[in-house]
Amino acid sequence: MVKLTRIYTRGGDAGETSLGDGARVRKDALRVEAYGTVDEANATIGLARLHTEGAADAILARIQNDLFDLGADLCRPEGGAATRSALRISADQVVRLEAEIDAINAALAPLESFVLPGGTPAAAALHLARTVVRRAERLAVALAAREPVNAEAVKYLNRLSDLLFVLSRDRNERGARDVLWTPGANR
DSSP states (O other): OOOOSOSOOSTTTTSEEEOTTSOEEETTSHHHHHHHHHHHHHHHHHHHGGGOOHHHHHHHHHHHHHHHHHHHHHHSOSOSGGGGGSOOOOHHHHHHHHHHHHHHHHTSOOOSSOEESOSSHHHHHHHHHHHHHHHHHHHHHHHHHHSOOOHHHHHHHHHHHHHHHHHHHHHTTTTTTOEEOOTTTTO
């Protein structure tokens, strides 16, 4: 468990921060961008939870905890002796997201067009969270092209955006209040 007794350290005043392994890097490093965007995604899910309840809220609460795990995973580079004890996203977490996607999607009206972000407040907030997760995924993929990254972390982000999409449709009265794209409608 983490115990914070002091919130500011002044360690970042010169534009650097510490990774999970203690290495110092610039705050604009790709790794920091990736886990920082995961943190942003977590915050948008927190906002979405203001509009959810029951099973949907329980799923989102668990995901928020998973996203802290994911941030911890991304902030500790792979390799070295410390890697064995590092917190990493697991394949089981990805499989759980897939099962939730399948269960939620089974109850939705079939799609006949692309869905525009909107509908209910919960759906709109979940769409926003989905787009931030997609950005986090792009950053994690870019990082993985340069440095070793846990492949399950990238998979988790990919599945999470899918889960947020189907959950947004669920919150739109199981798709009945989806806002559908009409191609070329404003020509």
